[in-house]
Amino acid sequence: MAPVLEVRGLRKRFGGVTAVEDAALDLREGELLSIIGPNGAGKTTLFNLVSGLDRPDTGSVRLFGQDVTGAAPERLAGLGLARTFQHGRVFGNLSVLDNVLVGAHARLRAVRPAVPVLGPLLELALAAIRPGGVRAEEAALREDAIRIISLFGERLTPRLDHPAFSLSYANRRRVEIGRALALHPRLLLLDEPTAGMNETETAEMQEVVAGLKRSGLTILLIEHKLEMVMRLSDRVIVMDNGRRIAEGLPQAVRHDPAVIEAYLGHREAGAAREPVP
Amino acid sequence: MGGAWFDYTVNGFVIGNIYALLAVGLALIYGVANLVNFAHGSVYVVGAYVGWAAITYLDTPLPVTLLCVVAVSALVGVGIERIGLRPLHGSSRIAPLLATIGIALVLDQVVQLVFTPDPRAVPMQVPEWRVAVGGGTIGALDLLIAGIGLTSAVVLYGFLRFTKLGWAVRATAQDSDAAQQMGVDVNRVNMAVFAIASALSGVSGVLVGMYYNQISTAMSFEATLKGIVALIIGGLGNVPGAIAGSLILGLTESYGIALFGTSYRNLFAFVLLIAMLVWRPNGLFAARRALPPEPMTGTFIARSRPVVVPRWAVAALVVAAALLPLLGQPYLLQIGANSLMYAMLALSLTLVAGTVGQVSLGHAALLAIGGYASGLLAMDAGWPVALSIPAAGLVTAALGTLLVFPAFRLTGHYVSIATLGIGEIVSLVILNWTGLTRGAIGLGGIPPLEVFGFDLGSVEGTYWLCLAVLVLLALLQLRLLRSHLGRTWRAIRDDPVAARSYGVSGDRYKALAFGFGGFAAGISGAITAHVYSYINHETFGASISILALTMVILGGLGNVAGAVLGATLLIALPEAFRFLAEYRILIYGIVLLLLIRFRPQGLMGTV
Numbered sequence: 001m002a003p004v005l006e007v008r009g010l011r012k013r014f015g016g017v018t019a020v021e022d023a024a025l026d027l028r029e030g031e032l033l034s035i036i037g038p039n040g041a042g043k044t045t046l047f048n049l050v051s052g053l054d055r056p057d058t059g060s061v062r063l064f065g066q067d068v069t070g071a072a073p074e075r076l077a078g079l080g081l082a083r084t085f086q087h088g089r090v091f092g093n094l095s096v097l098d099n100v101l102v103g104a105h106a107r108l109r110a111v112r113p114a115v116p117v118l119g120p121l122l123e124l125a126l127a128a129i130r131p132g133g134v135r136a137e138e139a140a141l142r143e144d145a146i147r148i149i150s151l152f153g154e155r156l157t158p159r160l161d162h163p164a165f166s167l168s169y170a171n172r173r174r175v176e177i178g179r180a181l182a183l184h185p186r187l188l189l190l191d192e193p194t195a196g197m198n199e200t201e202t203a204e205m206q207e208v209v210a211g212l213k214r215s216g217l218t219i220l221l222i223e224h225k226l227e228m229v230m231r232l233s234d235r236v237i238v239m240d241n242g243r244r245i246a247e248g249l250p251q252a253v254r255h256d257p258a259v260i261e262a263y264l265g266h267r268e269a270g271a272a273r274e275p276v277p
Numbered sequence: 278m279g280g281a282w283f284d285y286t287v288n289g290f291v292i293g294n295i296y297a298l299l300a301v302g303l304a305l306i307y308g309v310a311n312l313v314n315f316a317h318g319s320v321y322v323v324g325a326y327v328g329w330a331a332i333t334y335l336d337t338p339l340p341v342t343l344l345c346v347v348a349v350s351a352l353v354g355v356g357i358e359r360i361g362l363r364p365l366h367g368s369s370r371i372a373p374l375l376a377t378i379g380i381a382l383v384l385d386q387v388v389q390l391v392f393t394p395d396p397r398a399v400p401m402q403v404p405e406w407r408v409a410v411g412g413g414t415i416g417a418l419d420l421l422i423a424g425i426g427l428t429s430a431v432v433l434y435g436f437l438r439f440t441k442l443g444w445a446v447r448a449t450a451q452d453s454d455a456a457q458q459m460g461v462d463v464n465r466v467n468m469a470v471f472a473i474a475s476a477l478s479g480v481s482g483v484l485v486g487m488y489y490n491q492i493s494t495a496m497s498f499e500a501t502l503k504g505i506v507a508l509i510i511g512g513l514g515n516v517p518g519a520i521a522g523s524l525i526l527g528l529t530e531s532y533g534i535a536l537f538g539t540s541y542r543n544l545f546a547f548v549l550l551i552a553m554l555v556w557r558p559n560g561l562f563a564a565r566r567a568l569p570p571e572p573m574t575g576t577f578i579a580r581s582r583p584v585v586v587p588r589w590a591v592a593a594l595v596v597a598a599a600l601l602p603l604l605g606q607p608y609l610l611q612i613g614a615n616s617l618m619y620a621m622l623a624l625s626l627t628l629v630a631g632t633v634g635q636v637s638l639g640h641a642a643l644l645a646i647g648g649y650a651s652g653l654l655a656m657d658a659g660w661p662v663a664l665s666i667p668a669a670g671l672v673t674a675a676l677g678t679l680l681v682f683p684a685f686r687l688t689g690h691y692v693s694i695a696t697l698g699i700g701e702i703v704s705l706v707i708l709n710w711t712g713l714t715r716g717a718i719g720l721g722g723i724p725p726l727e728v729f730g731f732d733l734g735s736v737e738g739t740y741w742l743c744l745a746v747l748v749l750l751a752l753l754q755l756r757l758l759r760s761h762l763g764r765t766w767r768a769i770r771d772d773p774v775a776a777r778s779y780g781v782s783g784d785r786y787k788a789l790a791f792g793f794g795g796f797a798a799g800i801s802g803a804i805t806a807h808v809y810s811y812i813n814h815e816t817f818g819a820s821i822s823i824l825a826l827t828m829v830i831l832g833g834l835g836n837v838a839g840a841v842l843g844a845t846l847l848i849a850l851p852e853a854f855r856f857l858a859e860y861r862i863l864i865y866g867i868v869l870l871l872l873i874r875f876r877p878q879g880l881m882g883t884v
Contacts, residue, residue, distance in 0.1 A: 051778060077780030091771035093580065093883065098764040106780030111761060124789050127760035128753060138761065165580045183779060 002065035003028050004187050004218045005050065010059030012045055019045040021242040023059070027187070032209075032219045034229045034250075037239035038262060043222045044086050046239070047189055050220075051083045052076045064186065077106045080186035084176045084193060086222075092165040096156055099164055099175050100145040103182030110137040141182075148181045151208060170201045177208070188212065190221045194228065202228065230254065238262065283413030285535045286528070291419050291488065293527025294426030298481035299504030300511065300519035301433065302474025308450035308514040309463075309470045313690045315377040316357055317478055318501030319384035324350045324479020325492040326392050329399050339402040346483050347476040353384070354475025358468050364874055369579045371636055374690060375830065376873050378638075378823060381497065382866030389494040390859070396493040399486035422484050429477060430520060437516070442469055450514065478504075498819060499543070502701065505694055506550045512560020513690075522561070544705045550698040555683045558691060578631065578770070578834045581878030586838055598744055602737040610736045614808070616848040617743035621801035622821075623828040623840035624750055625794035630826065631835030631883065632758065633790040634770030636693045637681075639700020641821035643795050645707060647673040647802030648812045649714060652723040655807075663728040666803040673799025678791040685784045688773065700822060707814040719813025726807045739808055746804070750797045751837050757793065758837070758884070766790055767835070767884075820862070827869045833879030842880060 003026045010023040020042040027033050035043050048054040050061055052073035060069045063079055082103070091099050110133040111126045113119055126134050149156045152174045159167065164175055173193055180188055193209065194202040206228050213219060213232060223229050229236060229250065236253045238246040240262040246253050253259055299317060306314045324346045331337040331345040361380045365372045403421055407414040437443040442465075448456040449466045457463045482500070486492040507526045511518025526546060533545040553560070602610055622644060630636045651669035654660040660668065680703070684695035707714045714720070725734030726742060733742045757763065765786050768776040773783055806812050828847050832839025847868075851861050872879065 053774060053778065073777040074780050074782045077778060083778055085775065089772045089775040091768045091775065093578065093771055094764060094767055098767075101761070102764055102768045102776065102781065103779050105761075105765060108761060120785050120789055121792075124757070124762070124793065127757055127762045130756075130760065163580065163582065179779065 002062070004031075004064060005220065006060075006062040007046075007050065008060050008062075010046070010049055010056045010061065012042075012049055012054065012056050018242045020049065020056075023049075023239075023242075023244060025237060025244075025247075027218060027220060029218055030213075030216050031234045032213050032221060032232055034221045034223055034233040034236045035239060036223065036226065036229055036236060037245075040241075041239040041262075042242040043239055044191060045242075047083060047191055047220075047222065051081060051189060077183060080183070081189070082180035082183040082185035082187075083189035084173070084180050084191055086191040086195070088169070088172045088176055090164040090167075090172045090175050090179070093163055095161050095163055096149065096167070096175055096178075097142070097145055097160045100148060100178045100182045101141060103179030104141045104145065104184075106183055107141065108137065110134045145178075145182055148178045151181070151211070152178070153204070155204075169196045170198075173197065173205070181212075186218065188217055188219045190219060190223075192222055192224060194223065194225055206232065226254075281413070281535070283411050285531045287413060287415055287419055289528035289531030290524065291422050291527070292530060293524035294422050295481050295485055295488070296503050296507045296523035296526055297426055297520045298429060298477045298484075299500060300507035300523045301429070301516055302477045303504045303508045304511065304514055304516045304519035305446070305470045305474050307508070308516070309446060309453065309467055310362065310373070312362070312373045312377065313505060313508075313513070313694060314357075314474070315374070315501055316361075316380040316384060317474070317504055318497040318499065319381045319388075320350055320353050320357075320475045320478045321482035321485075321500045322388055322492070322494055322497040323353050323384060323482070325399070325482035325486045325496070326388055326397075326494075327479065328483030328486060329397050329492060330392075332400050332402065342402060342483065343480060346479045350479025350482075351472040351476040353479075354471035354473075355468050357475070358471035361870065363464060363467070368873075368877060370689065371578065371634075372873050372877055374636065374693060375826070376870060378826070379866050379869035379873065381501070382823065382862055382869065385494055385497050386860070386863035386866060390863070392494070394494050396491050397486075398490055399483065399492055401487055401490065403487065418487060422488065425480065425484065429480075433473070433516070436473075442466070446470055502697065503546060506546050506553075506698070509550055509553050509558075509694065510561055512562055515560055515562060518560050518562045525561075540705075540709055543701065544709065547698040547702045547705070551683060551695060551702070554687060554691060554695050554698075558687060578634065578883045579877035581833070581882040583833060583836055583839075583882035583884050584880075586881075591838070595744075595748055599741070602740055607736045610740045612849055612852050614736070614740040614743045616845045617740070617747050618801050618805050618808075619825070619828065619848050620747050620841045620844035621743075621750060621797050621804075622825050623832070623844040624747075624754055624837060625796075625798040625801070626825045627829045627832065627835055627837065627840040628754060628766075628797075629790055629794045630829060631833075632763070632770065633766045633787060635681075635684075635696070635787060635790070636826070638693045638697040638819070638822055638826070639703070640696070640798060640825050641817040641819065642680075642700040642703035643673050643677045643798035644802030644805065644821065645703055645812075645814070645817040646676050646795075647799030648806035648817065649707060649720065649802075650799065651803030652720045652806045652812065653713070655724050656720070656722065661729070662724055662726055662807055666800060666807070669803035670796040670799040673802065674792045674795035677795030677799070678788050681791050682784075682788065685787045697819070697822075700819060704814050704818070714814070717813070719811060719816075720806070721811045723806050723810045723812070725810065726804065739804075743804060746800060747841070750800070751841065754793070754797070755837050762786070762789065824865060827865050829879075830869065830872055831879055833881040833883050835884035836879065836881045837884075839879055839881035 005027040007023055007025045010020055012020045023046055037043055049056045052071050055070040060067060063081060068076060091102060111123060113122050115122055155171060156174055164172060177193060194205045197205060202225060209232055233250050236250050237244055238253055238259045245258045245262055246256040299321060303314060303317055306312060327349045328342050328346045331342045357380055361376050362373055365376055403417045407416040437447055445461045445466050448461055449463055453463050507523040508519050510525055511522030529545055529549060530542050534542050601613060626637060626640045647669045650672040651665040654665035654668055655662055680699050684692055687695055708716055726739055727733055733739055765781055768781060769783055769786055777783060828843035829840055831846060832843030
């Protein structure tokens with residue numbers, strides 16, 4: 001069976017700076033792979049390359065066996081890839097529920113008939129007329145969104161109608177993850193899901209991610225909090241200066257001299273639990 | 278022939294130099310404040326009139342004239358920065374852009390009130406000799422303009438390169454947060470940049486006055502546009518690029534006139550603008566295309582919770598509006614019908630600018646398309662009005678979407694610039710496509726409103742028709758907003774990158790919004806055409822686009838009820854205060870500025 005994600009020889013330069021050099025990884029179904037490394041190591045750039053927000057200079061990305069190098073993010077979402085963003089990109093003026101429902105956009109079928117050329121016009125007409133099928137689909141998505149939101153306990157459920165801008169930082173991260181889950185992803189990319197969270201919130205989030213892993217979801221995780229990485233990961237990739245410097249089981253990576261050096265060499269950045277603005 | 282060609286080249290360079298004085302300032306301002314200053318042309322007009330006043334009343338010699346212009350224009354620039362823009366620090370992303378539009382309205386009106394709208398002749402302060410060169414001629418004024426252009430460029434270069442304040446300007450342009458942390462007084466830098474940019478703009482204004490021997494308050498809009506076109510050619514924020522872009526624009530226009538005639542001049546400029554935006558949005562000289570930065574703070578529109586109007590209240594208001602003709606006051610009904618037609622336009626704009634975040638500055642062009650489509654269908658094809666109006670809506674939906682389609686990949690300021698350009702192009706095409714549109718003569722004798730034999734040409738008939746159409750359009754829009762389209766559109770506005778990552782194709786949903794919005798605006802334009810019975814290429818000008826935007830902001834961006842309220846207030850209130858008619862636009866401008874500053878979410882709240 002083809003790996004869920006297969007990255008080979010990926011390189012990206014910005015001006016003279018090499019952000020990612022010769023990145024390679026394999027992710028198998030149901031696996032949780034973590035990418036760690038000091039700030040500026042190229043982790044988020046790698047995410048952007050994999051999720052289609054940026055095009056690699058060279059290299060290839062295969063998703064579920066298909067070549068998707070440089071594919072548009074819309075297409076990747078359709079294939080079942082969902083991601084969250086490092087600094088949180090919720091839709092500020094949308095309610096919690098609407099944010100999560102946008103995550104389910106790629107699952108809309110009844111209201112988005114796959115008809116060439118006339119499809120958009122039909123969508124407009126169906127949105128205005130709302131026949132039974134469309135209403136049923138919307139109701140089902142809504143129910144599903146509420147179920148997803150309830151994964152975070154009572155954190156978000158009482159706030160379904162609150163605009164996202166009124167939420168705490170931690171709640172915005174939760175909304176973002178809820179939005180990603182609403183896509184019913186086959187591959188989930190989490191970019192620092194616990195950034196800016198206190199210890200209780202981090203522990204809660206760790207439980208949520210562990211639950212997702214138990215349910216069989218394939219996850220690629222960027223995380224600075226090593227304890228969480230060690231507990232959740234099947235494997236860990238360590239990056240520094242755009243390159244992979246180590247890969248292996250969590251415990252093995254932890255004691256790799258190259259990793260220790262990368263972290264000590266960047267002590268300030270490596271110890272990063274810096275509060276995000 | 279060779280001589281004429283030489284003259285066109287000289288003319289192109291001179292005009293290019295004048296554009297450069299405008300564009301360099303725009304580039305500097307964009308550099309430090311990340312803002313396209315739509316009030317730039319207004320300062321240029323201020324400069325022109327100050328120069329005219331100094332020469333006419335004080336008999337100043339040329340150097341003193343220029344000094345006066347520099348001083349007053351710089352002061353205006355400082356005022357714009359200090360009063361208009363600095364208080365908006367930290368507000369929503371479109372606030373400063375909208376504020377410069379408000380400032381432009383206010384400045385233009387103040388100049389018009391002080392100097393009257395009549396054109397003035399600026400006395401020539403330069404000897405009128407011309408030397409023959411290579412078959413053509415060069416005059417003293419040509420040399421003066423080239424000299425001032427060149428000197429300004431050299432002085433500016435020296436300032437940016439060798440003075441401490443110049444360093445601070447460059448540092449702020451690179452990274453204003455970092456500059457601030459290193460002790461740069463960013464406010465002072467912004468103020469200095471606005472002063473310099475405005476001084477250059479003012480000088481440009483007085484030179485144009487001398488070159489064409491005429492100034493008028495109407496020049497401001499065109500000056501802003503031309504400066505922006507030159508800026509886009511060179512790349513936003515790129516000062517040497519702005520100079521090169523200005524010369525390219527000047528020469529293109531000059532040769533364009535030589536080849537095709539004067540009425541195509543602006544068409545060239547705007548087609549060049551759109552071509553640049555589509556193919557090289559970062560300018561001719563940009564090396565790379567960077568990923569747009571993540572919006573970490575702030576939202577596109579002001580954050581608010583909209584005012585919820587209970588259904589029964591809306592229903593009661595609609596019934597009351599429907600009963601208005603029973604009062605038997607035709608004048609009131611006329612204002613009412615006018616408000617309703619504007620409300621349809623506002624509905625369309627609040628969807629496009631508010632819900633989808635594409636702040637269109639050329640929305641009146643949709644009215645023009647609708648008006649011409651219905652007028653021509655009724656007159657030339659003999660369609661009944663009851664069919665030509667909805668057909669015009671569909672034509673406008675299709676044509677409007679198609680025209681804006683190239684701009685879909687743009688964001689923020691670029692969208693506003695592109696729609697402004699597209700709006701002008703529509704008006705110029707109407708003017709020049711004589712075979713279809715009758716050109717400058719306009720469309721006269723458009724048949725009155727009539728639905729399958731029922732004559733609605735009366736005031737009551739017009740009013741009732743407008744009310745019925747508006748209610749239908751508003752209900753339809755609300756229904757769409759409550760479907761998945763509503764959240765999808767708003768997601769694109771709040772964060773297009775995140776929306777794409779969840780499978781939302783920006784192009785498709787922007788097209789749907791412009792399609793529906795175009796339909797509403799097209800219907801509005803069509804009804805207007807049948808009510809006026811005469812329209813021409815200037816009937817639906819840029820000032821209507823700005824007025825519609827003011828309505829939409831007043832009501833609350835994206836808010837359907839707000840759009841109707843905003844239109845009603847801005848059309849009806851000035852009628853109530855007729856003695857203030859002269860100050861009408863001034864009041865619109867001030868309303869816009871106060872709203873942006875103190876109630877950015879509008880009366881009913883943004884949605």
